[in-house]
Amino acid sequence: MADKAQLQEAIKTQGEVVRKLKSEKASKEQIDEEVAKLLQLKAQLGGDEGKHVFVLKTAKGTRDYNPKQMAIREKVFSIIISCFKRHGAETIDTPVFELKETLTGKYGEDSKLIYDLKDQGGELLSLRYDLTVPFARYLALNKITNIKRYHIAKVYRRDNPAMTRGRYREFYQCDFDIAGQYDAMIPDAECLKIVYEILNELDLGDFRIKVNDRRILDGMFAVCGVPDEKFRTICSTVDKLDKMAWEDVKKEMVNEKGLSEDVADRIGEYVSMQGGQDLAERLLQDPKLSQNKQAFAGLTDMKLLFSYLELFQVTDKVVFDLSLARGLDYYTGVIYEAILSQTIPASVSTPAEQNGADEAGVSVGSVAGGGRYDGLVGMFDPKGRKVPCVGVSIGIERIFSIMEQKAETSSEKVRTTETQVLVASAQKNLLEERLKLTSQLWNAGIKAEVLYKKNPKLLSQLQHCEETGIPLVAILGEQELKDGVVKLRNVASREEVDVPRADLVDEIKKRTL
């Protein structure tokens, strides 16, 4: 009974949390989560008394897609897939889970965010964390040394969700990668061209693509006097420059990571640099940096990359930015990240999400990123054979969030079906005739619906068309049956004409091109 008292106390406290959040007008998401906790507590108490309360929800950090959201999702996918196909890519698919060991040692600190499956006897499995590691595993397993492929699928991360900003625990990635031994920077340039094309076509407003190179970063660290063993950890501090001011980043380097002020200041000079081909050329003249083998190779490639980007006419959006330092362990060369200039209106972001955001709203942050990873496939190959790879991943959920908000504020209605015609009747006892005509239309490839009622009212049939955007109604009555015609009605204009049964299919096709 002590347990029960404790539980009741916990329910009381949790009830107050929920009330407080509601009074503060916290986000629906936050409230829902606390309500779920409350219901679970109540369920435990209920269980004590033999009454079970089932909590009706999706798993934390996940969401359903309703038909409207699916219509938007399909539109976004179709733009992205068209682009990938325009660039000659094939597609593959891999299982949602991999042997746990396949993922081990690929993600550095982020490994703690991997979902493991329960050991139910048999292999130890984990849900995939990205599509890049399964791709490398696929190449090694099938001994493939060159391929250009895209892969669109869900990945899983036990991260802290921020759903209004499009950060989920289950989310889509759209990856495009080029594997193979090729001449320098040509596939790398194509990846950037692809990001440029997709962000342009999605029409999400202005954007920038930052580019850097792991070798330039490493060379820069060496030249500044960072000890070898601190490269990775300093790299992850530099990575925070898009969210933190230089002073705070410097503080972290000095106080937490143990760099001297001098070293930090030298890094500070480099990471404030942004430019294009000119910056690569200037740094190649930098007496210290150009002496470093790694940096020299990176800068030479950067110069070459920009010459190809010039030919692809995308340099207006691409910036060589020495502060870009992507977190994943497996990158070995060029790295890049695309950022939208647009922000999500403050009204739809939660207070917790507004840290560090300007008053106008929350930056949606990176919507695409990638780079070169020449060593990853070799980690899977029994003989360590390397397959050079470069790729890009489009962060589709943030794009969905923006498109959904756009659709909500727009007056244009999103259709969720493609039905061309509803087969209807104004009179009773014509169900069989309606079904027969509908079946004929289906057989002719027309997208047709019929209400599942014996004797529906004409008004409710017309309302169904208005609500779902069906443009045409084929109306049957005794007279029409006698005359061998169908009354075809345009829902928008309310015009009606009699169409001979034999011409109906063609007439519908003509009107719904």
Add this chain to the structure above:
Amino acid sequence: MADKAQLQEAIKTQGEVVRKLKSEKASKEQIDEEVAKLLQLKAQLGGDEGKHVFVLKTAKGTRDYNPKQMAIREKVFSIIISCFKRHGAETIDTPVFELKETLTGKYGEDSKLIYDLKDQGGELLSLRYDLTVPFARYLALNKITNIKRYHIAKVYRRDNPAMTRGRYREFYQCDFDIAGQYDAMIPDAECLKIVYEILNELDLGDFRIKVNDRRILDGMFAVCGVPDEKFRTICSTVDKLDKMAWEDVKKEMVNEKGLSEDVADRIGEYVSMQGGQDLAERLLQDPKLSQNKQAFAGLTDMKLLFSYLELFQVTDKVVFDLSLARGLDYYTGVIYEAILSQTIPASVSTPAEQNGADEAGVSVGSVAGGGRYDGLVGMFDPKGRKVPCVGVSIGIERIFSIMEQKAETSSEKVRTTETQVLVASAQKNLLEERLKLTSQLWNAGIKAEVLYKKNPKLLSQLQHCEETGIPLVAILGEQELKDGVVKLRNVASREEVDVPRADLVDEIKKRTL
């Protein structure tokens, strides 16, 4: 060291298992599995000596899709989705995992096949087992009382895989369901029409759709004298009639389930009956069966169903079969299952899979199934509000298996890209010109490729086209650049013509319609 000796012994034994399987020419799948076990044992031993052997494979019962398989998969999906859209369906998506509790109590004995996620702190989660339960959860959560939707996604079952027959642990389901309170049997008939259309269009040879009704089964059991509490278990014995002879089914009923011979024989009479509307009418005259309320309701609906199927012109493939008894707990009314007449050639099925198969090969079994489940949504609704539902699930993996085998034996080459033109050159130092032209083509919406080499040979460029089925080559040379033209080559006919740069896009579009 004792452990090590044991391990070495185990490796020796396992090595013999592998050798034996190879000498017996067992299936690749079986051998691979035993080899994997062997490698894992060796890895354990290796770990002792500081040498780690990584096992490179996908998780048991799962597979990758290579580009050719994806091309087939996309073709199958496109046929199925077209059909669903022709019938006015919307689409939704749900997360790959649900709260464990959401799946509890929905699948009867099969619940042991559910994949659970590891408890990493937080909610207890399971991978979805089908798309029907998440659909019902979605309806209850969003208080939706009518919708016609399709959902194509992967589901997960820890079943015994039989991969050559298309039985995997991760597999696609393509579900179409109609939820809502409607007049009897109209949506049910549309589901059957959809199965008919899809199997016809997939062109998989002859098929049959068996139909029955839970209420007829229950009524039949009551009339035959089966005690109420044995309905479900006898039902699952009846379900085996498609794999076992009546004598064996009867034996199980009498010896294992404790029915008297009399009762079993009475069941035997009914379950041997097959027919159409006529059979429903005849059974409505059956003095005993027609007195049973459940059976009477089921038979009346069956008669009505067939009258609609007649209007839909699908009765040539639909059989009212009293032996059909689908396993899932949630069905409440009409049930159905589609079976292909075609078999998989014996050569590609493994010995273990050939149990009970005729000599000609293994029957692929059911490729679609479904039924009415009027109570499932109510199980999720806090107030138990019911939403009547009927639906069908297409078992796509078996269809993939058949299509892949077809593609392998066919001489027609499956293209895995849609590239229209390769931008090539016969001369050196034209990389920049090639990239510039390729970029122009991309910008004009042409699907174009270029080899990632500075100076590729013309022959290797032409070979790339032959191998991947690219129909056109746009060849650049000094002379062409001077003349402002491109040499457009038809790969198949080897014909070449000079096309002015300004006309190139139109010419490529015209030739690759």
